[in-house]
Amino acid sequence: MQDLFQLGGPKGSDGAGKRIVVAMSGGVDSSVVAALAAKSGAEVIGITLQLYDHGAATKRAGSCCAGQDIRDARAVADRLGIAHYVFDHETRFRDSVIDGFADEYMAGRTPIPCVRCNMGVKFTDLFRLAKELGADCLATGHYVRRVMGADGPELHRAVDPARDQSYFLFATTTDQLDYLRFPLGGMEKSAVRALAADLTLSVAAKPDSQDICFVPDGDYASLVKKLRPEAAIGGDIVDRAGAVLGKHDGIVGFTIGQRRGLEIGGQAEPLYVVRVEPETRRVVVGPRQALAVSGARLSEINLIGAPASGPLTAKVRSMAKPVPVTMDGEWLRFDKNEYGVAPGQAAVLYSGERVIGGGWIEETLAAALAEAA
Template sequence: MTPADFQLSQPLKARRIVVAMSGGVDSSVVAGLAAASGAETIGVTLQLYDHGEAVGRVGSCCAGRDIRDARAVCDKLGIAHYVFDHASSFRETVIDDFADEYLAGRTPIPCVKCNMGPKFTDLFALARDLGADCLATGHYVRRVEGAYGPELHRAIDPARDQSYFLFATTAAQLDFLRFPLGGMPKAQVRELAAELGLGVAAKPDSQDICFVPDRDYASLVKKLRPEVETSGDIVDEAGRVLGQHKGLIHFTVGQRRGLEIGGAAEPYYVLRLDSASRQVIVGPKRALAVRTARIDNINWLAGDYHGEMTVKVRSLAKPVPARLEHDRVTFELPEYGVAPGQAAVLYAGDRVLGGGWIQQTERAELALA
């Protein structure tokens, strides 16, 4: 590997690079590429939420084992490694928000809140304090130099693309950030890790939210907000009681399983959650169709762009044609499963134009089939 390898997707002339290191293979390879570029490289790990040792769980970001892995990589590469305790900030800006959103009947995306807070805002301050020329991360997204400055683009590997989770990245942050892995498939990243002799080359990717053991969201939220267990009615759009539930935490918009109601002529889905009445409102699939969504806290990265665009309303959804007018996203065709609390991220081709948080939806008027 040569110093030019760090420039595979992100041209960089820097004297000092700070690398955000989670202990996984992606950030470890970024550190290796940065060190090979000839720049002074410093690895930084944020101690956010260490439940990994307590539950004996491997693959949880920022757990004690992951910090040791990050340190071992830095030792192998001969670069400095620092650990900073940001558990309090993480609890306030990510974990508490996660619980409160579920309590309010919304569907949160904690990874975006983490990127907006500890990972970028806090790491930015640390990188600046360390005199860095840039902050490099292992996210699968591309930073492309455009006519009016850096742009945020999807990764070339669609299966790894993380642009949906980075829509809130500001223009100032994007100017300082580098994403060396955005132009590589995952297989190549693991090959580079093996070439570097890194012990994490075969380390499994984390599949869960880092602070939620075994994807058991309900148990965590119930521990933090016991009132979320309040039971209530499952009702149809006319207000008829069809059944009972054991807490809004167990439901999200578009869900079909777990309703445990019978007698309906067709399958029913969760249409919305009413936190005030503790009701789960259900109906047929056609009632899930949404024509317009109102979004707030819009982060716009595309200047005066007014061309065609697409929008994703879930991380795994396909982008669909839409338009943005002020704070409203209007879908060209009705979209399903649009949930308050999720993000609406707008694209022009592979370029991320910006996005915002879904606050309300307006149902499409569809003829009954």
């Protein structure tokens, strides 16, 4: 079969004499990766990290890394005849991801826990476990492509744009990429599900996991208020001049660019959240034009592989289209004003289909200020 894991070996037995560790979340994607690894002829070991156990979350369709998902991963491993181990990382996940998620909202920022999870608990810990097991590579079910370039492995967007997860992997280091494999990056989701059905995997029709796996019902504000009771303290909704327009029951319910939920009537034009002030507990609103920014300052910038050879584009939200940009030190400059850019989000850089890297948005430069300067 095609050497999806780039392991080499005798023709017809790409994985012969090799060992592959597969990160198994209990979903269809990682299960198909495990099946493909087993077909390669390599010895395959499935690893599942138990990340949380929050009651209803363990039973919710579309969750991952808890309860039923662990049982599903074990069942798939049994079906494939591969070894499977579960490691309890609940405390580390809570400390590094869930608590950080709550703290970011309390600071008026818009967190992306999936990136923090990949940066820490998943990749760092899975790497250590895989290497301790003597694996030749660590394979995951992410929809991205690992492409060999002139200067080594490169990270590229997935073939299926609707499934591309490159935004969440911008912090992958070059050393990590050398060890990682993403066999689904060249496949469409429909083909993956069809393959799971052909292999009679029990998870073939299982719903996809949610963006924030540890929020049982999608109500992140309630979770933050449970973890940080002070998040329920209300405050004022004000315009940019400071005039009070309404009240809120906690800044955690608001993110930059948000329009719904303000419950402010009688205005000449729609209002959006322009700024969240944790110190004063004020939510500042304004017209859409007030959201326009010309640049963003990045922190923890990570670059993957060789420098870009052409024009750069960037995504400042996971579902946004890449837009033309330039980099000036730690500042990202947009060729045209961008809207709804929030501190706490990630800005991910691309050169064509290749992921160059990215960083965390610390602050933005309002377009009006840039024009005045």
